[in-house]
Amino acid sequence: xxxxxxxxxxxxxxxxxxxxxxxxxxxxxxxxxxxxxxxxxxxxxxxxxxxxxxxxxxxxxxxxxxxxxxxxxxxxxxxxxxxxxxxxxxxxxxxxxxxxxxxxxxxxxxxxxxxxxxxxxxxxxxxxxxxxxxxxxxxxxxxxx
Numbered sequence: 425x426x427x428x429x430x431x432x433x434x435x436x437x438x439x440x441x442x443x444x445x446x447x448x449x450x451x452x453x454x455x456x457x458x459x460x461x462x463x464x465x466x467x468x469x470x471x472x473x474x475x476x477x478x479x480x481x482x483x484x485x486x487x488x489x490x491x492x493x494x495x496x497x498x499x500x501x502x503x504x505x506x507x508x509x510x511x512x513x514x515x516x517x518x519x520x521x522x523x524x525x526x527x528x529x530x531x532x533x534x535x536x537x538x539x540x541x542x543x544x545x546x547x548x549x550x551x552x553x554x555x556x557x558x559x560x561x562x563x564x565x566x567x568x569x
Contacts, residue, residue, distance in 0.1 A: 426539050428550045429531030432557040436568035438495040438518040438526045444564050445498065445516060454563045457552035460484075465492045471500060477548040478555065487514065503536075510536040530557055 448461035463471035487502035517529040
């Protein structure tokens with residue numbers, strides 16, 4: 425297993441961050457990593473997500489939503505062929521900060537037999553997380569101002 429996590433502080437409350445990150449229809453307008461998402465932010469739902477890593481081609485997958493706790497956490501799990509080969513538990517955690525802001529944690533737990541062979545993909549995933557974090561911050565702070 426391998427875990428990668430990024431974070432960014434957003435000058436807006438968790439409710440404002442949650443509203444943007446669960447408005448899947450608007451993702452093509454601002455999100456450089458998750459360029460399309462369809463479904464509802466409801467636990468157990470199967471989403472359709474188009475992921476575009478830096479310098480990569482768009483890939484569509486269908487993760488199952490494990491957690492959808494409004495204003496706190498969104499978490500899904502996806503797999504490649506079989507979970508024994510490669511799976512990723514992707515998460516977004518929103519923590520309130522002093523002054524009414526949000527600490528946004530964005531990461532993934534990678535597991536399976538192929539993890540050691542996919543370090544380049546995982547590295548690009550982390551770059552994508554960071555790009556999405558910045559874009560989310562800009563989107564939320566711009567609409568919350």
